[in-house]
Amino acid sequence: MIRTRFAPSPTGFLHIGGARTTLYNWLFARRHRGTFVLRVEDTDEARSTEDSVTAILDSIRWLGLDWDEGPLPMVSGGGTPSPETPGSGSPVDLGRDRGPYGPYYQMKRIELYQKHVRQLALAGLVYPCYCAKEELDAMRKAAVAQKRPAIYDGRCRKLTDRQKAEHEASGRKPSWRFSMPKEGETAVDDLIRGRVSFDNRLLQDLVVQKAAGGPTYNFACVVDDHHMAITHVIRGDEHLSNTPSQLQLYAALGWEAPKFAHLSMILGPDGSKLSKRHGAASVLEYKAAGFLPAAMRNYLGLLGWSTTDSRQLFFGDELVEAFDLAGCQKNPAVFDQAKLTWMNGEHLRKLGHDELMRHAEPFLEAAGLVGPLDPPLDKTVALEGEKCRLLADIPGRVDFFYKDVEFTEKAMAGVLKRPGVKEMLLDVAGLLEAAQPFAEKALEEKIRGYCEARALKTSQVFHPLRAALSGRTEGPTLFGMIEALGRGKSVGRLRAAAALL
RNA sequence: GGCGUGUUCGUCUAGCGGCCUAGGACAUCGCCCUCUCAAGGCGAAGACCACGGGUUCAAAUCCCGUACACGCCA
Numbered sequence: 001m002i003r004t005r006f007a008p009s010p011t012g013f014l015h016i017g018g019a020r021t022t023l024y025n026w027l028f029a030r031r032h033r034g035t036f037v038l039r040v041e042d043t044d045e046a047r048s049t050e051d052s053v054t055a056i057l058d059s060i061r062w063l064g065l066d067w068d069e070g071p072l073p074m075v076s077g078g079g080t081p082s083p084e085t086p087g088s089g090s091p092v093d094l095g096r097d098r099g100p101y102g103p104y105y106q107m108k109r110i111e112l113y114q115k116h117v118r119q120l121a122l123a124g125l126v127y128p129c130y131c132a133k134e135e136l137d138a139m140r141k142a143a144v145a146q147k148r149p150a151i152y153d154g155r156c157r158k159l160t161d162r163q164k165a166e167h168e169a170s171g172r173k174p175s176w177r178f179s180m181p182k183e184g185e186t187a188v189d190d191l192i193r194g195r196v197s198f199d200n201r202l203l204q205d206l207v208v209q210k211a212a213g214g215p216t217y218n219f220a221c222v223v224d225d226h227h228m229a230i231t232h233v234i235r236g237d238e239h240l241s242n243t244p245s246q247l248q249l250y251a252a253l254g255w256e257a258p259k260f261a262h263l264s265m266i267l268g269p270d271g272s273k274l275s276k277r278h279g280a281a282s283v284l285e286y287k288a289a290g291f292l293p294a295a296m297r298n299y300l301g302l303l304g305w306s307t308t309d310s311r312q313l314f315f316g317d318e319l320v321e322a323f324d325l326a327g328c329q330k331n332p333a334v335f336d337q338a339k340l341t342w343m344n345g346e347h348l349r350k351l352g353h354d355e356l357m358r359h360a361e362p363f364l365e366a367a368g369l370v371g372p373l374d375p376p377l378d379k380t381v382a383l384e385g386e387k388c389r390l391l392a393d394i395p396g397r398v399d400f401f402y403k404d405v406e407f408t409e410k411a412m413a414g415v416l417k418r419p420g421v422k423e424m425l426l427d428v429a430g431l432l433e434a435a436q437p438f439a440e441k442a443l444e445e446k447i448r449g450y451c452e453a454r455a456l457k458t459s460q461v462f463h464p465l466r467a468a469l470s471g472r473t474e475g476p477t478l479f480g481m482i483e484a485l486g487r488g489k490s491v492g493r494l495r496a497a498a499a500l501l
Numbered sequence: 502g503g504c505g506u507g508u509u510c511g512u513c514u515a516g517c518g519g520c521c522u523a524g525g526a527c528a529u530c531g532c533c534c535u536c537u538c539a540a541g542g543c544g545a546a547g548a549c550c551a552c553g554g555g556u557u558c559a560a561a562u563c564c565c566g567u568a569c570a571c572g573c574c575a
Contacts, residue, residue, distance in 0.1 A: 140575075149503040150574055193506070202504055204574070241505055241573035264507080265571065273571075302513065302526090310515050310525045329514080332571065336512050339527040349540075387539035397538090444536095462536035474538035 002034030003231045006060075006067075007221070009041045010052035013282035014059035016274055016335060017236060017266045020300045024263060025234045026065040027301065027323040037228055038070030040105045041221075043214050059283040064293040069099025069228075101228040106220055113215035113223055116253060117176050117208055125252045126208060128174030129156040130167040151204035152177070176209040178219075178249065186244035191232075191261035192328045198244040206245055218242055222249045225258055234261045234325075237332075261325050264304050265332040274335050286340075290363060290392030292351075295344040304329045313346055345389035353378075356385050360394050367395035375401055375484045383476040383484060400470045401485065405493055411467035412500075421464045422501040424456070428465060429494040438487050444479040468497035 004025040008018060029036035038060070042048040057071060097104040120126040129152075131139075136152070143150045157179065159167075167174070180203040187197045208219040215223070225233060240262045250257040268278035275281055286296060298314050305327050314322065351359065360381055364370070371377050380398040388394050400406075407416070415421075428447060432438075435446055451461050462478050469481060469490060482490050 137575095144502045147502050151503085152574095196505070198504075202574085206574095236572090237506070238572050262506085267571080269512085271570070299513095304513090306514055308515065310513090312513090312526050331507050333514090334512060336527070339513065342527055345540085384539090389539090458536060466537060472537085476538085478536055 001231070002029060002032040003037060003229055004029045004034065004234055005037040005039055005225070005228065005230050007039040007041050007224070008056050009044060009047075010049060010056060011044060011047040012052055012055075013284060014056045015281045016283065016300070018056075019059065019063060019283045019296070020266060020303060021234065021236055021263060022060055022065055023063065023297060023300050024305070024323075024325075024328075025232075026067075027320055028232060028234060028325065029068075030320045031323050034231070035068045036065075037099065037101070037230065038067040038104065039224060039228065040071060041217070043106045043110075043217075043220060045107075045214075055282075055284060059287075062287050062293055063283065063296060065297075069101060070097055070104045072096040072098055106215075106224065109220075109224065110214060112227065113220055114209065114213065116223055117215075117219075120178065120208070120252060121176070123252070125179050126176050127157055127159070127179060127205075128164060129177045129205075129207070130159075130164075130172045130174050131156060132172075149202050151202065154179075154205050157205065173211040175207045175211045177205040178208050178252070180205050180245065180248055186247055188240070188243045188247065188260060190240070190243075191259055191325050193240070193262060193330055196240065198241075200244075203245055203248065208249075218246055219249065222246050222253070222255075226250070226253070226255045230258050232261065233258050234263065237262050237265050261328070264329055266303060267332050267334045269334060269336075271334070278335070288392075290390035290394075291340065291344050292347045292359065292391070295340065295347040298347065299340040299343050303333045303335065313343070315347070315350055341389050348388060348391070349386045353382055357381060360385065360391055363391045364395050364398075367399060369395055369399065369402065373402060375486060379484050380476075383480050397475070400472065400475070405469075405471040405496070407467070407471045407497075407500075408473065410473050411471055415463050415467040415473060416497060416501060418464070420460075422498045424454075424461060424464065425468055425494045425498040425501075427454075428461070429491045429498070432482070432487060432491050432494070435487070438483065440479040440483045443482050447479070465494070469493050 006018075006022040006025050008014065014022070026036050028034070038057075040053060042053070053071070060067070103109060117126060131152075139153060140150045143153075154177075156174075156177065164174075181200050184200050185197050186200055186203065187195050189195050206218055207216050209215055224230075243260055243262075247257055266274045268274045270278075283296070287293075294315070297319060301314065301319050301323070302312065305323070306329070307322055307324075307327060311322070348356070357378065364377060364381075369377060377398070380401050381394060384397040385394055388397060427450065431446055431450060432443070435443055447461065447465075448458065450456075451458050463473070466475060466478055466481070467473060469485065475481060476484070485493070
């Protein structure tokens with residue numbers, strides 16, 4: 001049974017890189033009918049916040065990635081979360097979690113970590129270190145200056161009992177360091193990179209327990225992955241260098257290590273690690289900008305992974321079915337918002353009408369377009385929705401149905417202020433007043449007939465009509481627009497425009 | 502500074518020794534379709550496969566070195 005996990009530190013929002021890591025873990029678990037676990041690594045008390053936990057879980061849910069074990073995502077009841085629901089309004093029930101390997105918040109597992117430090121102490125694999133931060137810094141500096149590797153020299157390893165007692169007497173609290181083997185090498189068999197070997201002499205005696213009693217990242221991570229029965233650790237490239245040390249910890253504790261897969265980094269357009277400087281870095285910002293979770297998944301899925309046929313678009317469960325660690329890229333990838341935007345348009349067009357409306361609603365509302373309206377939003381969004389690339393583009397394409405016509409420069413000077421337009425507008429207004437039925441097809445016939453009768457080119461008529469009705473030179477198909485607008489508004493707008501000419 | 506990883510069109514990538522005068526996608530440009538916009542169709546431009554050496558009848562593909570980028574130690 002395959003078990004994967006995503007283990008965020010709640011010290012900020014979920015950024016693009018984290019989102020992709022989550023996605024790959026989720027895809028891999030789902031692909032192999034395994035279990036996807038979420039664990040909150042909140043041992044950095046100074047920087048961890050509840051708001052971050054909420055923001056991160058919200059982001060993951062918005063992406064449509066549900067987890068089987070971890071923090072409880074619903075306010076009440078044990079029901080399954082419905083991650084596809086846009087808005088993800090229900091707040092996370094902080095502190096509660098579910099699953100057989102909990103708790104899933106590291107702060108609640110402190111005793112477990114300490115227990116295993118004691119286990120290592122009993123085996124003589126761990127020793128107290130009384131070095132102060134300043135000493136450590138000085139050591140490191142000296143090492144770099146002498147072009148030696150900047151690792152702890154292990155001076156506390158050989159402390160006598162008397163020296164330890166002296167330190168204790170002076171009130172110093174020790175951290176605990178793991179005695180790393182100093183010979184041979186440690187190889188990581190990475191699922192993406194293949195075998196990567198590290199010289200053990202370069203592995204430093206890492207701290208497993210801080211003086212304050214809390215675990216360090218590398219130790220807690222090992223203990224938790226073991227106790228949570230994680231089989232595949234899929235994580236960012238930045239952890240590859242930590243892996244040999246972790247492997248030694250697994251061995252010392254007598255545990256079998258999981259398999260590892262290290263993902264390449266995501267870069268900004270300038271080649272540096274993607275961050276706020278490059279614009280939106282938080283996935284919630286993409287939600288706000290009008291991107292669809294499905295498009296986000298599709299794009300992120302392809303950032304650093306591909307199929308041999310270079311397929312671009314994946315809908316529904318297709319990503320889950322196709323995903324494979326073997327297709328993962330070793331080299332870093334630059335995040336390209338233009339491509340994401342294109343993909344979003346493709347996904348938007350794939351949406352059914354009801355789904356489109358559901359996703360568009362918050363954006364329409366934000367623009368003050370709240371139903372019931374005349375013409376119904378249903379109708380106008382159906383006319384224009386599929387032309388958009390972002391949900392946030394929709395209001396701007398339909399708002400002219402609802403507010404007073406404002407003429408763009410191009411519409412007024414370029415299209416309306418032309419000889420004969422005024423008369424034509426009034427003629428058509430008359431036509432519309434009498435049109436029966438007031439429906440797209442019939443209206444088109446009628447107006448085309450008018451063009452023929454007056455020997456006018458359709459473009460000479462259609463363009464000014466659109467400009468007069470909407471104030472713009474681009475928009476919905478003319479007759480669909482007239483039908484939606486209705487007889488009253490259409491006639492009114494044509495006459496009003498004519499009056500300005 | 503040490504160690505590790507990486508380097509194919511502007512970007513994401515295909516490619517696992519001959520099919521490569523390097524394929525696809527986004528972006529760009531042009532044409533077509535068309536009542537506009539969008540979508541769609543067709544096409545163009547864009548990569549001496551980071552660089553330098555090898556191995557081989559044959560290398561983007563294998564080996565070595567260099568450069569650069571990124572990561573970890575921090």
